[in-house]
Amino acid sequence: MSDSTEIRKGLVGVVADTTAVSKVNVETNSLLYRGYPVQELAAMCSFEEVVNLLWRGDLATPDELARSIARERSHRELGDRLMGVIERLPDESHPMDVVRTAVSVMGGEDPTAWSDDPEEIRDKALILIAKIPAVVAYIQRHRRGLPMIAPRDDLGYAANFLWMTFGEEPPEVVRKAFDVSMTLYAEHSFNASTFTARVVTSTLSDYYSAIVAAIGALKGPLHGGANEAVMRTFDEIGSADNVVPWLDDALAHKRKIMGFGHRVYKRGDSRVPTMKAALDTLIAHYDRPDIAALYDALEAEFVGRKGIYPNLDYPSGPAYHLMGFDTELFTPIFVASRIAGWTAHIQEQLAHNALIRPLSLYDGPAERHIDGYTADAASLEAATRQEEMAG
Numbered sequence: 330m331s332d333s334t335e336i337r338k339g340l341v342g343v344v345a346d347t348t349a350v351s352k353v354n355v356e357t358n359s360l361l362y363r364g365y366p367v368q369e370l371a372a373m374c375s376f377e378e379v380v381n382l383l384w385r386g387d388l389a390t391p392d393e394l395a396r397s398i399a400r401e402r403s404h405r406e407l408g409d410r411l412m413g414v415i416e417r418l419p420d421e422s423h424p425m426d427v428v429r430t431a432v433s434v435m436g437g438e439d440p441t442a443w444s445d446d447p448e449e450i451r452d453k454a455l456i457l458i459a460k461i462p463a464v465v466a467y468i469q470r471h472r473r474g475l476p477m478i479a480p481r482d483d484l485g486y487a488a489n490f491l492w493m494t495f496g497e498e499p500p501e502v503v504r505k506a507f508d509v510s511m512t513l514y515a516e517h518s519f520n521a522s523t524f525t526a527r528v529v530t531s532t533l534s535d536y537y538s539a540i541v542a543a544i545g546a547l548k549g550p551l552h553g554g555a556n557e558a559v560m561r562t563f564d565e566i567g568s569a570d571n572v573v574p575w576l577d578d579a580l581a582h583k584r585k586i587m588g589f590g591h592r593v594y595k596r597g598d599s600r601v602p603t604m605k606a607a608l609d610t611l612i613a614h615y616d617r618p619d620i621a622a623l624y625d626a627l628e629a630e631f632v633g634r635k636g637i638y639p640n641l642d643y644p645s646g647p648a649y650h651l652m653g654f655d656t657e658l659f660t661p662i663f664v665a666s667r668i669a670g671w672t673a674h675i676q677e678q679l680a681h682n683a684l685i686r687p688l689s690l691y692d693g694p695a696e697r698h699i700d701g702y703t704a705d706a707a708s709l710e711a712a713t714r715q716e717e718m719a720g
């Protein structure tokens with residue numbers, strides 16, 4: 330490798346492998362899960378159906394779907410040990426740390442954590458999908474001094490998630506908006522957290538280790554953590570009439586405007602129109618034109634100045650806020666959904682595995698030596714002989 334070797338910092342533009350899970354097409358600004366446009370899936374399918382599609386490669390038959398739904402519903406309770414560990418974490422722990430720890434505990438409890446059998450991996454994943462809503466709901470209720478609510482196996486995934494968090498059956502408009510967000514967040518090719526899961530899997534480590542690592546990658550504000558950061562930005566700005574002075578100051582201080590920009594999409598994120606439509610239904614339901622005004626004003630001003638467009642985190646942040654989730658819960662909700670995509674990629678990585686290990690070009694100090702050290706041939710020989718005798 331010479332000094333002229335091309336380095337793609339951040340792996341920008343590098344095609345690392347093939348995938349049959351999803352296709353992000355920037356030319357047509359579209360996203361396909363296993364060939365189906367994500368907008369179509371959001372309109373026509375539940376999150377449970379999308380999970381099965383991502384994992385199996387095709388839409389599940391009614392029998393397959395019914396079995397998967399029944400199994401998910403039967404695993405929604407958190408066991409005593411898991412609850413005990415979560416309860417012992419400090420109250421100030423970030424909810425992402427709690428979720429990451431919860432998955433780690435589930436891995437420790439699973440005697441067959443390692444498996445390369447797709448059926449077994451899907452089963453482990455389904456149990457995670459079933460339990461993460463209880464973890465998220467527990468965190469939010471604990472923060473508010475409220476007791477945990479038992480899951481309801483007569484409710485679908487989205488309705489039960491909201492039931493356990495808020496103790497009320499959600500109005501259909503809220504349930505649908507939440508379900509749509511889960512579908513939109515479920516999968517996005519080789520994003521940083523999915524690639525992390527694939528790197529861990531490529532060493533033949535176990536399923537839970539890959540998910541724990543992926544959660545760590547998702548937490549960062551340049552990735553999944555941006556949905557929380559969007560809401561903090563909204564809180565900071567306060568109202569639409571403060572957008573211009575706020576943005577003047579933020580840009581003068583070279584701040585990143587969270588919820589805008591994307592590594593792959595440069596002319597807008599394929600998922601934003603669908604999530605914005607869901608947000609609009611929530612704004613109408615909760616009668617919050619102030620949020621719509623702030624959203625539109627920041628988008629118009631920032632896009633106008635920089636030509637950088639909103640990503641999915643921009644509409645989903647205020648949507649989760651309107652539903653009543655604490656801001657710190659937004660990225661854990663993203664986890665609950667993205668487990669679907671991570672799992673599909675873990676299966677795919679195992680099916681065609683090659684250890685992921687790129688090269689680097691060294692640019693540290695030239696070779697140098699510690700003062701007083703003389704590496705003459707005789708002393709090296711003596712050291713080698715001593716080692717041989719000891720060994």
Ligand SMILES: CC(=O)SCCNC(=O)CCNC(=O)[C@H](O)C(C)(C)COP(=O)(O)OP(=O)(O)OC[C@H]1O[C@@H](n2cnc3c(N)ncnc32)[C@H](O)[C@@H]1OP(=O)(O)O
Pocket residue numbers: 339550551552553555584585586587588589590591592593637640641642
């Ligand atoms: C679900 C998801 O994970 S979507 C991503 C969520 N993340 C965010 O919303 C965080 C805010 N956005 C960003 O930080 C970036 O747009 C990223 C990390 C998402 C993509 O970054 P990259 O592909 O590396 O683009 P990059 O950072 O090189 O951007 C190019 C230029 O646009 C600027 N830029 C990009 N996004 C933003 C932004 N949100 N605010 C201000 N400037 C931005 C960069 O500073 C850079 O400017 P420069 O050329 O003067 O240095």
Ligand SMILES: O=C([O-])CC(=O)C(=O)O
Pocket residue numbers: 514516517519520521552591592593640641
């Ligand atoms: O693809 C990316 O880099 C980030 C993203 O939008 C996602 O993971 O949903």
